[in-house]
Amino acid sequence: MEVRDLHEWPATAEEAEKIQDRLRPLLDLAGPGPAAPRTVAGLDVSYADGSDRLVAAAVVLDAATLDTVEESVVAGTATFPYVPGLFAFRELPTLIEALRGLTVTPDVLVCDGYGLAHPRRFGLACHLGVLTDLPTFGVAKTGFVGTYAPPGEDRGDASPLTDAGEVVGRVLRTRDGVKPVFVSAGHRIDLDTACRLTLGLCPGYRLPETTRRADHLSRQALRHT
C-alpha cells in the first residue's frame, strides 16, 4: 500500500516536536469512521537485546472472521532513542516499510500505543494516520497521559481518559476482571467507533487480535534474523 513521505527523519527532539506540530493540523477528527470495515491491520515492533536491531510487522485481518489476510515483516534499525512523547520516531521508519510491503490497503490501522492521548495530541496513531490517510486509532497497554476513574469490571465497561480538561481517549475493559486498555482515536475515526472495533477485535484476550498477531510475527522474525 501507499505511504506518503511528508517529512525527513529528525535527529533531535526539537526537530521531532516541530514535525508533530506541523502535521497535527492535517488530522481529520470529524469521524465517525468505518463502522463495519472489511479489513483491519495490526502493527507492532520487536527489539533485540543489546543491538539496535528491530523488526516491524503489519498483519491484515478480515474484520468479520479475524482470519489473517496478509502479513508483512521488515527488519530495521533503531535510529531514534525512546523518548516519551516522541515514541513514533523510533518505530515509524520500519513500520512504514512494513506497510509498504502490503499488497492490500487495509480499511483501518490499529496501533500499539496512543493517538490523541498524547502531550501534544499527536501520538503514533495520529502520525500513521496522516502518513497513510487511513482511519487509525491506538490501543495502549499502560497509562501515559490523562487521568481516569477505574472502569467497571465487565467487558465493555469504560471510563473517559481526560487530560487538561478534555477527553482524549477511553479506558476500556476488554475482558471481565482483567486490566483495561487505553483506546484513543488517531485519524478519520471517532472514539466510539474505535472502542467498538476494539471490542470486536478482542473476542478472547485483553489485546486486539491485530496487535497480538503483529507481535507474534515480529517476535518470531526477530529470532529467524
Add this chain to the structure above:
DNA sequence: GCGACAG
C-alpha cells in the same frame, strides 16, 4: 523542585 513517563 520531585516524580511520571506509549514501546
Add this chain to the structure above:
DNA sequence: ATCTTGTCGC
C-alpha cells in the same frame, strides 16, 4: 521494549 519460573485460576 527486554531480562525471567513458577503458579493461581478458569
